[in-house]
Amino acid sequence: MTPGTFAVRLGRLYFTLQAAAGALWWVGVFTLPWVRHTTLGELNPVVVGALDIPLFVLASAAVALGLRSFVWVVVPWTVIVTMGLAVYATVTGLAGWGVLIMVAASGGGLAAGLLVWLKRIPTEWIVFGPFRFRAAPAGRAGYLGQTFGQIVVFWGACLVLIPGIIAVVESRWGLSIQLPLWARIAGGVLLLVASALGIWSAVTMSTLGSGTPLPSAMPRLLVIAGPYRFVRNPMAVAGITQGIAVGLIASSWLVVVYALCGSLIWNWVVRPHEEADLEAKFGPDFAAYRERVSCWVPRRPRAGAPRR
Known part of the structure; x- marks a missing residue:
């Protein structure tokens, strides 16, 4: 099989699974009041069902049977329903679980x-x-200042703005769970420890690598010192841990889920391209480094690991 x-x-x-789950959900909507609520x-289940059953359940079944053109029916319809239900839940405070589904x-x-239409996910x-x-411009100073500027922007967006919106929406949709x-x-x-790791990693990268963490100005030199001796992606480890910590502080389980989803996207979508770029730039040095040092779990470097 190719x-x-x-x-x-x-x-x-x-x-196939989506069609079956959708059918069971509609059975629950019409037979179990708590599912409907x-x-x-x-919302009137008859009116919603008149549109959703053919455009979601039956269209999903059609794709499952090999009629791939129905992808252009079920996927846009699912996104439209999601956005509409999100607006409804935000205005009324109802149907929060429906939005998550x-x-x-x-x-x-x-x-x-994408798998059905393109036979792959074009990451x-x-x-x-x-x-x-792209590598940072050669001979330019100020990498450390640029790095701290990036930290302010990205931490502000990813650890304050987005989690704040998620926490507010979570409360409005009636999904909040008070943590002890x-x-x-x-x-x-956890936030203090992870932030310290993130700053340590950023300073090490900018001072020894002649670049910044931003993809458009990446280090020109391979950095395997400081926290990079113990784990290949300390900034990613720090960022994900920070997100989980913010979720705990805000008593928001959805923020924790947001951080964990970010880790999956980074690992499966971003990391392969980043590591391919590093191997193209640094060749055997990066390949050897990747063999010696773990991607996610910090550990003592193996014997013979160089120090830079």
Whole structure:
């Protein structure tokens, strides 16, 4: 079986499961009041079902049977429903669980649709414009200042703005779960430790690598000193841990999920392209470094690991 054939079969399997889950959900909507209330709020199930059953359930079944053109029906419809339900839940405070289900369906449907239509997920689409990997200009000073500027922007967006919006929406949708005090304290400690690791990693990269963490101005030299001796991606480890810590501090389980989803996207989508770029630039040196040092779990470097 070729990789393309496997990808198509995997995508069709997803739509098979989605069609079955959608059918069962609609049975629950019409037979179980709690399912209807938690996922649709006060929306009229007959009106919604008249559109959703053919455009979501039956269209998913059609893709599962090999009619791939129905991808262009089910995926856009899923996204439209997700956005509409999110607006409804935000205005009314109802149907929060329905929004979460549809967010998951939108992400899964988009990925499966790409598998069915393109026979793969084109992860290279994410590496474009300001996210395209480029080495920092040679001979330019101020890498450390640029790095701290990037930290302010990215930490402000990823650790304050986005989690704040998620926490507000989580409360408005009636999905909040109050965490115990000890969990919030643990989150504060975890945030301090992870932030220290992030700053240590950023300073090491900018001072020894002649570049910044930003993809558009990456280090010109391979950095294997400081925290990079113990784990290949200390900034990613720090960022994900910070996100989890912020979720604990804010008593928001959705922020924790946001951080964990970010880790999966980084590991499966971004990291392969970043490591391919590093291997193209640094060749055997990076290949040897990758063999010696773990990607995620910090550990003592193996004997013979160079120090720079």
